Amino acid sequence: MGFLAIPWRRFRRFVLPLRCLLCNASGEHDIDLCSACAAELPRNSSCCARCALPLAVPAALCGECLRSQPPWDAAWAPFRYGWPLDRLESRYKFSSDLAAGRVLSTLWQRERPPLNLPQLLLTVPLHRSRLRRRGYNQALELARPLARSLGLPLRHDALLRRRSTTAQTELDAIARRRNVHGAFVLREGVALPAHVAILDDVMTTGATLAECARVLRRGGVQRIDVWALARAPSRRNE
Template sequence: MDALSRSLALLHAWVLPWRCLLCGAAGSGGLDLCGACAAELPRNTSCCARCALPLPGATALCGGCQRKPPPWHTAWAPFRYGWPLDRLEARYKFGRDLAAGRTLARLWQRVPPPLARPALILPVPLHRARLRRRGYNQALELARPLGRALDVPVRHDALLRSRATAAQTELDAAARRRNVRGAFALREGIALPAHVALLDDVMTTGATLAECTRVLRRAGVARVDVWALARAPSPRGR
């Protein structure tokens, strides 16, 4: 942490002390989380190298990726979607709790990134109707501070959600794939680098990220990695 960052952290602690968003205790480490709650965050340290699915052991690839690899190159999801991170994520995504979003963004920035850095980060877009209702794109708000921390540019206008889709939450894996088929497009006249990262807040079945990846690959992108803050341990979420 540089001198300016330390000074700002001290000023924040004096004017507006950090407070744990989960239990209300004093925050620590420059986060609105106490040490005990932060220690409970489920790290995704043992996972599939291709899709980041949490695994019980040190297996390189999950069974699904061995049978049918996804269209992207590799995945990075530093957390598992479980308690207490899922509470923060729900407050941020559906409760418009921007303090929870800032906390999640800071947590992500503190995780060592992949060695192979993309030339561009593309957050998964929302359809304009959903963006109007929610007021912000949760993936974009996570991507911006992460991009600054990694010195990788973020572009939010290259990939478009051209068709409104039903919420993925209650759909099974097959229905999710059908739901997002043909829902994304690349803005005309956009030139993309050879290596990009698609970023979303939570990855579950990977249907949304797979459909976006296919659009980018058809446009000539040689390597697409997928990044998500958290990976669901089973294909029940987005």
């Protein structure tokens, strides 16, 4: 067999053997993650059907969604934001570790998607100033392979972030809502289908996704789902 005929995955294993990004053991199952570390990934198997908040006891809706329903219809977040996924996410998002991004993307593709798939997948946009600093939109890079695997069209330019906002990381829930209020607009002239999903890498309080959903609702979208790789638990559920 000639050099060029060697399948890419086999060639990559030969030149760069799989290595776990967390503990440096041998990677397994075509991913740079060992079985022991993969087994520690916190799956979000018991969560609110409306906002994907992790729950200690299975329930249809969490208390917050019972009190005030979010501006979207359903949520999908297959993982909880916790060890060791949070370490991979931090390396990918803040340290430009694209190898960690590939692991996260592969993990997401291997999870069972919702039965009712949207007609279009959108991503939460970055402001151009932050995009220049970071060099890439982490949500978009996760969305591209996921959209391909699900056979869904993807648009990264339908929603625009019209002003730069403070990083949400250190803000509480109220400050997060104020921070992103009015930050997004729908691109002029864009036509959207009746059912879309907005994708982000991590959903914490849901303030950013909620603001995007309100813009889409005003634009005439009938059903809006929110997708995130991981959902952060509230302090009451940790």
